Amino acid sequence: MITLEDEDKSQNSKLFSRLVLIGGNSNLELSKKISNELDIPLADSIISKFSDGEIRVKILENVRGKEVFIIQSTCPPVNDNLMELLILIDAVRRASASSITAVIPYFGYAKQEKKVSGREPITAKLIANLLTVAGASRVVTVDLHAPAIQGFFDIPVDNLYAYNFLVNAFKDYIGRVDKNNFVILAPDAGSVIRARMYSEKMELPIAVMFKRRPDIEEVESMEVVGEIENKNIVIVDDMVSTAKTLVSAANKLKSMGANKIYALAVHPVFSSNAIQLIDDSPIEKVFVTDTIPLRNKNEKIVVVSIASLISEVIRRIYLRKSISELFD
Amino acid sequence: MITLEDEDKSQNSKLFSRLVLIGGNSNLELSKKISNELDIPLADSIISKFSDGEIRVKILENVRGKEVFIIQSTCPPVNDNLMELLILIDAVRRASASSITAVIPYFGYAKQEKKVSGREPITAKLIANLLTVAGASRVVTVDLHAPAIQGFFDIPVDNLYAYNFLVNAFKDYIGRVDKNNFVILAPDAGSVIRARMYSEKMELPIAVMFKRRPDIEEVESMEVVGEIENKNIVIVDDMVSTAKTLVSAANKLKSMGANKIYALAVHPVFSSNAIQLIDDSPIEKVFVTDTIPLRNKNEKIVVVSIASLISEVIRRIYLRKSISELFD
Amino acid sequence: MITLEDEDKSQNSKLFSRLVLIGGNSNLELSKKISNELDIPLADSIISKFSDGEIRVKILENVRGKEVFIIQSTCPPVNDNLMELLILIDAVRRASASSITAVIPYFGYAKQEKKVSGREPITAKLIANLLTVAGASRVVTVDLHAPAIQGFFDIPVDNLYAYNFLVNAFKDYIGRVDKNNFVILAPDAGSVIRARMYSEKMELPIAVMFKRRPDIEEVESMEVVGEIENKNIVIVDDMVSTAKTLVSAANKLKSMGANKIYALAVHPVFSSNAIQLIDDSPIEKVFVTDTIPLRNKNEKIVVVSIASLISEVIRRIYLRKSISELFD
Amino acid sequence: MITLEDEDKSQNSKLFSRLVLIGGNSNLELSKKISNELDIPLADSIISKFSDGEIRVKILENVRGKEVFIIQSTCPPVNDNLMELLILIDAVRRASASSITAVIPYFGYAKQEKKVSGREPITAKLIANLLTVAGASRVVTVDLHAPAIQGFFDIPVDNLYAYNFLVNAFKDYIGRVDKNNFVILAPDAGSVIRARMYSEKMELPIAVMFKRRPDIEEVESMEVVGEIENKNIVIVDDMVSTAKTLVSAANKLKSMGANKIYALAVHPVFSSNAIQLIDDSPIEKVFVTDTIPLRNKNEKIVVVSIASLISEVIRRIYLRKSISELFD
């Protein structure tokens, strides 16, 4: 807990001598970008599997008294990535690290943050407890599905917002975003709060789509409130999983006379044949970040890196500087 | 943990011999109704204050091995009511109760369930931890402001839904609710999910009001998406505090040509001059429950009791029966 | 955990750059005095209430990696002050402070430190658990009603003794305290240990007053062992609440031929009409400290500030110096 | 947690089929008396030591789902007796007992319940934590040195009072205790509260002895307030350890003209040559209980058994009946 007022870059290696970066297997690409931004190498380590699928971990550098940051998204295969993270934390704790920050750019299981009906788990809380009992002393994450998940932890949690990155990339791409031509769309009731944030940031009007429960003829219908006709629509969400909601929203919007359709979403889960669905849809472009690595490149998918955000946050945590300043 | 298959009412006192009901000072009216419904008296106890304002508690009946239910809303004065609850739990735990259920019809501090910016508390989580460390073994509550608060606990939480009671009382009052004349209004982004529940239940269309951040001229503006003109509007929310949001929404709706305006809200916090504001507003009626006692009666306020719901839930917990059945 | 051998005063601001002082609303006067003594400003923060009485907290300065001292007496209104303290701790913990010391000059609920009969709480222990679960890493307090309360915590507790301050102020006022003229009086069985400490310190004889349980005629009688007649009596206690015990002791002593009567008590709770009672009593002067702010000034009440004691203790904790040295 | 309204003695073995009694080695005599009173045998078990002094435990009866009461005083050799108790609890917990009550008639280390100066332990709290972490679910003890020790636990603690037993035995012995002839003496400041209890119970006046710190000539002096001359003195304390305080008090009292001198003390620790000292002193009789076994019989020592008290408390805990009733 040295006081580090002075940050002369030439003293970088000395200044950061107590910082250790470990990259799990879930998103090594992002870990390497963060490592480059910070000019601190990823710690040498064995993070693999035994023949029976059990995870094998061994850190090859001294971490005694160090401040360790472990970068691991709990994206698919979520259980493997989560266990790898927990085992890494265990290894580092037993090796006497002075603090352990779990940097989880994509926090899986976040949609299971409440009981919708009886006898369901609250898996997101379970995960919070697992991370804490394993020995994490702090969590850094990006755009939690529900902000209340922060409260699932009693250790400090920094929930970073990536929407500025998406908004800027979108504006760069479009050129000029005019409030007469563009509308932000919340694709369901759960994304209205997020949509309002984008609407404030981009100074655009807002529309909301509601899914109606299937009626007797088993047709799920969608209701839209707000102006759509002849507008360019920007669908915003925190993540795209199967892309079914997104694509059926786009189809509905087209049928209502929408002009061009775009989507902004932080986390590109893209499960099943999501990318194929998007490719075949009327959507022009989907802007996402690199919290999850993309298995396949696709022309419609624009990836915006948030490595600079995460590395700046790691730097500030290590130097005991404010993180909220970053978002003022 | 006796098996209680047989529930012959004539055996009530024997069957429920291990159930103890304690009513805190926050909402004795509701506690008494629950006690009547269950036909089980409130336990004799001293729950008062010493001259220096410190809470004084003494339970005057044996609770050893009993299943104790403590009924206490953490409504204003919230800190006094909360501490009274915690101290009651402590007294009962040290007296060897076999289980302690905190029945908290109105769960205060629930709006502080996430950090909006840096260096804020997550007070709702703090409260969850305080209840747990004091010794609560289960929580029963009604319409949590954010359902994720359930996950703030590792003990079982039953979050009951009261909206059926409000919907039925409203329908009884109106007679016929027609989807051509009535619209559900979510008064801000945060209440859209709740509004959608009402909209599904009542088979009515939905509209959403957004507050815009004040522009340079410091005028806070409101934007509404959805049809308002010539409609009867039902504003739905989980609670009414100062009633400012509610009343300015009503005024805006009137200015847009709305017909009659009603409000449904579970928790009547009614802080400051809320009731006066409602009285002076174009709102016809506000339907609320009795999770919080009303200080003053008012013609516009219709109180719907949920004592039967809570007493049925207590009965089922004690008899180890399913609660989710109640909501199927 | 920097080594701070060198304490050149001119380097004060650098030396103490990691120390953050926060003053709660219970005793801002004392917090400001401590801040002055240390030459460290109170941290900028919002500590207020929402319209519904819920406490609102936001710290406006970076506390990441800082050693935070929160000064808050849990004097009346005790529940508000206690919750404010807990919520401050929660906010600071989630903002990644490196340590959080709760400085509680008056520790409320301390008289509820044991069960006198069945089914009572041990509220002082509950408070200890609440502080710990909220995230306090250390407690500093003054003259705990029962020293065993230290053991209610597993975190370090520094229980400071203020009696030197009272004794010195009393001696300054009286001029010469002669063991032939002055007697220390313990006003009940529970204050005998404390009285003995004063008696040793001031080299004065001791007398003890016992309250007898009311007899059949419901007259509470008082029994005194030790010499009273023609003596000046110094009644010593840890706190004055309603002042009833103090004033009826004074009356009894007068009826036994006592000369002048003084009282020394650390904590001026002064609930109900305590000050009026004292004003109307035969007591000459009551010496108290400023662990609790006085609502009304009164000629008979002499307030001795302990700000210098608390600020020195904060300084020593921060500099990792011994506190017991202070009391040798 | 069966309801056990019916307590027909003839059904004793069935009624108590889930109760298991285990007697540690510290006070087998008392354990056997309790076992006799309850008509329940001590569970068959191996509780011994290996050749290297490590404690060896094996319970030879099924305890799965049973309510286990382990009777063990933590009298000298205190560390052996304490570890034996902790290891017994561990064995029983791992064997799936449904509850474990530590019955600790004499709770050792209770005098170390606060820090008198810096860098001391609070061993009584440590012991409370050790018992809890080992798996005790409840504690029953007798006349804790400081009642606040109850608050060191978060599990229920029943602190029983044995003074009625001593008072009755003393009255039986003396015949008539007259308030003109008898005085209760608190032998130091710390025993005044206890002395007041005896004084109320026996309707006798009270006197207090204070030890003065040695002056320059290193003579420890004693000061007594209250009438002694020509009185029979009853010195009361919670325990007798070396008996030095007791015997020097007796000598001082004799020098002040006291008539006969008796002592009542719950716990006969009798360390070093305590019994010899008493034998050689002017004390007539010392009344003690059997919370600790006496190594040597002595004419001056009168042992009053509290087995009936403890067995009744065990019975009530098992039957979920009130214990406070016992002390009304």
Next chain:
Amino acid sequence: MITLEDEDKSQNSKLFSRLVLIGGNSNLELSKKISNELDIPLADSIISKFSDGEIRVKILENVRGKEVFIIQSTCPPVNDNLMELLILIDAVRRASASSITAVIPYFGYAKQEKKVSGREPITAKLIANLLTVAGASRVVTVDLHAPAIQGFFDIPVDNLYAYNFLVNAFKDYIGRVDKNNFVILAPDAGSVIRARMYSEKMELPIAVMFKRRPDIEEVESMEVVGEIENKNIVIVDDMVSTAKTLVSAANKLKSMGANKIYALAVHPVFSSNAIQLIDDSPIEKVFVTDTIPLRNKNEKIVVVSIASLISEVIRRIYLRKSISELFD
């Protein structure tokens, strides 16, 4: 915690009305056998995966106040099976089960029960902590790789021994096992304790094989102590993973003149091409249990079911009967 002395089979359904069996996906075959043995159906439930690989759980029967047994081996895919188990526990705990027993026939990660060198995890302990924090109240498992893993838990653990089943099946197969013809072989230092158990049970001599660290020419050599020539060898181990150790041991034994070679191992992990290796080896038969389901049948593999053992243990836990009796 009803007393259930009477176990009339005809009352089975009433007697076991509070027992709920849940079978995870890892070993449904075994779960069904256990369910059959107990004559209690597996609880209706949804245990599957969402499209993004996150586990989805919903129990469709009331578990409030029930004693729930969840049967799940943490065999490959170990992380999926483990997370499924943890999430099931979470769901059941939040649904107010009275106790939750994790029945884990094969306990994965058990080989990572100590640090062999620095900065390694102790994953088996991590797993123990994860199970406990999720809410398990008891663990039942079979032939833990290291018995000390029991001590990784503070909740009760029943570690069952399956070797009797293997020994009996082997004897049935061979007919007569003569100590002049048969030798037990421990295939490495770590399996000697286990080998001794088999050797005692079967009254056969023992031999030990040691792997030598590769010398300069990188040839790993094996050393055998004990008689091999012309003997039938029974290699015993707790599990077979890749089968490499087993097969190279068999080859070595053959080269030393061994007669027929058999293997007994509780857990058939059979990772990689283990079964192929065995098929191509000189081993006659490998006897295993069904703690892990076999993907492919093979003539050389003899599977012995332990369903009767586990179901008897569940029955005894539920009826509060001794389990150690089973192994006397």
Next chain:
Amino acid sequence: MITLEDEDKSQNSKLFSRLVLIGGNSNLELSKKISNELDIPLADSIISKFSDGEIRVKILENVRGKEVFIIQSTCPPVNDNLMELLILIDAVRRASASSITAVIPYFGYAKQEKKVSGREPITAKLIANLLTVAGASRVVTVDLHAPAIQGFFDIPVDNLYAYNFLVNAFKDYIGRVDKNNFVILAPDAGSVIRARMYSEKMELPIAVMFKRRPDIEEVESMEVVGEIENKNIVIVDDMVSTAKTLVSAANKLKSMGANKIYALAVHPVFSSNAIQLIDDSPIEKVFVTDTIPLRNKNEKIVVVSIASLISEVIRRIYLRKSISELFD
């Protein structure tokens, strides 16, 4: 957590200004050697017993913010030594030490690390829990009886290996250890893993002795696999307690034609008349370390000090250097 790149010996006292060494009474000789090696005095403190056998502790130097290492073997009298250690930890924790490392050269109760049959404790785990709840932040120990005991802790544990010291001392004594003449013997199944370590290190063949359960005539027999005749035998074990196993092994080996017999064992518990037994046996020399002090010198016992190992480990922990490097 200062960065300490530079370790100029001349700056020793400044560099180590935050390190405090405390030596318990169990092995003061070793503590003093460690203190000498580190050139840091043992902290001034009172560690004794009161007349009733209760341990008395007071640290006489400031430990606020210091890194405290407490050296204490839990050798016989194990319960006294263990409690002394726990109480020391409590005192240091309450005095605000920044970290507390329990250095336990001999970790008693380690043989009770698993349940061999029902209703036994796992005392080694209990001890781990006691140390943790008392406040230890790290444990350093030597040659744990079972390495899995590391996993009984969630705090970091450094388990040091002393066998190099024994091997070197043995080689120095013998001169030349030839693999044709010398054999390592594991005296029972439980010591085979350890024997293999020695065998690898010393490049010697291995033999194993098995105890057979007594047959009907109650004769315990011993079986040996491996070559003994005309060999010098080196029996290796982690500890010698009663020496019965060791001596009867030696007698058996002699009867089988063994040449000279030696023993290497880390921990010299030497309970009962162990030393006498060794003296009367055919064993030439027993090499042990000083983890436990020897009560009596004996010509056959060679003590090898590991003070240099422990002091180097303390130095590295304090300087945040790797410990595993020491064993590469």
